[in-house]
Amino acid sequence: MSLRIEILPPGKGSQRVAVEGRLDTHTYEDLDEALAPLLTRQLHSLVLDLSGLDYISSAGIRSIFKARKTLAPHGGKVLLVNPQPQIQKVLDMVKAVPLNEIFSSTAEADAYLDLMQRRVLEAGEDED
Amino acid sequence: MQMRLFIPREHARVDDLNASLEAVLANNGVSPAIQGDVRLIVEELASNAIEHGDLARVEAEEHELCVDIAIREHLLTLEFRESGAPFNPLEQPPPDLDADILDRPTGGLGLHLVRQVSEQASYQRVGNYNVVRLTLRIPTEETGP
Numbered sequence: 043m044s045l046r047i048e049i050l051p052p053g054k055g056s057q058r059v060a061v062e063g064r065l066d067t068h069t070y071e072d073l074d075e076a077l078a079p080l081l082t083r084q085l086h087s088l089v090l091d092l093s094g095l096d097y098i099s100s101a102g103i104r105s106i107f108k109a110r111k112t113l114a115p116h117g118g119k120v121l122l123v124n125p126q127p128q129i130q131k132v133l134d135m136v137k138a139v140p141l142n143e144i145f146s147s148t149a150e151a152d153a154y155l156d157l158m159q160r161r162v163l164e165a166g167e168d169e170d
Numbered sequence: 171m172q173m174r175l176f177i178p179r180e181h182a183r184v185d186d187l188n189a190s191l192e193a194v195l196a197n198n199g200v201s202p203a204i205q206g207d208v209r210l211i212v213e214e215l216a217s218n219a220i221e222h223g224d225l226a227r228v229e230a231e232e233h234e235l236c237v238d239i240a241i242r243e244h245l246l247t248l249e250f251r252e253s254g255a256p257f258n259p260l261e262q263p264p265p266d267l268d269a270d271i272l273d274r275p276t277g278g279l280g281l282h283l284v285r286q287v288s289e290q291a292s293y294q295r296v297g298n299y300n301v302v303r304l305t306l307r308i309p310t311e312e313t314g315p
Contacts, residue, residue, distance in 0.1 A: 044185070067217050068185050097206055099213045100280035107276050114272050128206040135286045136279050137267040 045069035046094070047076045055086040056155050058148070062094030065102030073105050081112040086158075088113060089151050093124040103138050119143060123151050171198050172240040179223075179233050179252070184216040187237065198241055204308055207287045208248065211304060212237060214280035215250045215259060219300075223254030246306045251299050258293040259302060260285060 045065055050058040057080050065073060080088065088109055110120045123145045125133060133139050145151040175190055177183040188209050195205045216235055238249040265278040285291060288304040295301070 066213055067181055097209060099210055099217075100276075100283055101217070103279055104276045107274070111272060128203065132210070132283060135283055136265070137271075140271065 045072055047073060049076065049080070052080075053155075054159065055084060056089060057085055057087070058089040058091060060091040060094065062096075064097040065095060065105065066097065066099040067101045070101040070105045073102075074108065077105075077109050081109060081118075083116045085113060085118050086116075087119050087121055087155055089121045089123060089148070089155075091123045091148060092126065092129055095126060095129055098129050098132050100136070103132065103136055106138065121145060121151050121154070123148050172238070174236065174238045176234045176236050179220050179235055181217070181220060184213060184220075184235070187216070187235070188212055191237065191239065194239070200241070200246070200308060204246065204306060207306055208239075208246070210287060211248060211284050212250070214284045215302060216252075218259060218280060219252040219254055223252060223257060223300075241308070244308045246308055248304045248306070250302045250304070251296075253298050254300055256295050257300055259300075260291050260293045 044063045046062040048060040048062075050060065059077065059080070061073065063069070077088070090106070090109075106120060106122075113119060121143050122133075122139055124147060125144065133144075145154065171194070173194060175187055177187045191208055191212065192205050195208060200208075219235060233253050236249075236251040238247075238251070240247045259281050262278060262281050265282050266274065267282075269275075284304070287306070289307050290305045292303050293301070294303070
């Protein structure tokens with residue numbers, strides 16, 4: 043088994059998924075399958091924790107693109123946390139992720155999510 | 171160090187091939203970073219050949235993927251050979267990396283990665299085979315205290 047997928051308990055509109063091992067031609071379908079039921083209209087951010095991911099190929103990149111495309115119509119985002127050097131290099135070579143969607147730690151991603159949440163709430167209050 | 175590995179044209183066998191290559195490279199002191207580059211090159215070229223390669227009209231037993239790998243001093247040379255119809259993977263149009271990230275076509279990324287991680291790459295049609303030769307520079311490691 044070269045890819046381990048851990049689905050963490052969902053937060054408010056956010057869902058963290060940790061992937062470990064190799065995300066490639068042999069494993070991307072497992073990730074697509076695991077993510078499919080999570081990518082709902084209510085989800086505003088999918089946080090992929092890549093700390094334990096050792097390797098990614100173009101097949102893995104396409105899985106990330108696919109998740110992003112599913113969430114985009116209702117304003118949802120895919121955030122990536124702590125990519126290791128090989129992963130970062132591959133992401134950079136195909137310009138796969140805007141810089142503001144990559145975080146060096148889950149704490150940093152959480153802080154960003156909190157900020158987004160607060161902005162949404164404040165915007166709601168302003169409207170009243 | 172020099173060796174040759176053959177596998178049938180099947181996705182599942184590509185993983186075996188990469189496992190063997192990784193073991194050989196590790197035994198020869200090649201860093202995990204370069205091991206990752208080699209895995210990427212082999213996976214992308216093999217997947218492309220398996221998914222898109224029209225088989226040339228040659229004997230069935232010749233439909234194999236073959237990788238030759240050699241390390242000399244600070245250069246790693248990799249030769250990838252397959253019996254598909256003539257196809258130069260190095261001459262495919264680059265993907266549009268600056269298009270809107272949501273509208274971007276996702277084809278062509280793999281071969282783009284192969285070109286990016288290789289220091290040099292060349293293609294030759296040899297008989298019934300597509301032969302791609304690539305070199306990677308192995309960073310010099312600090313020796314001893």
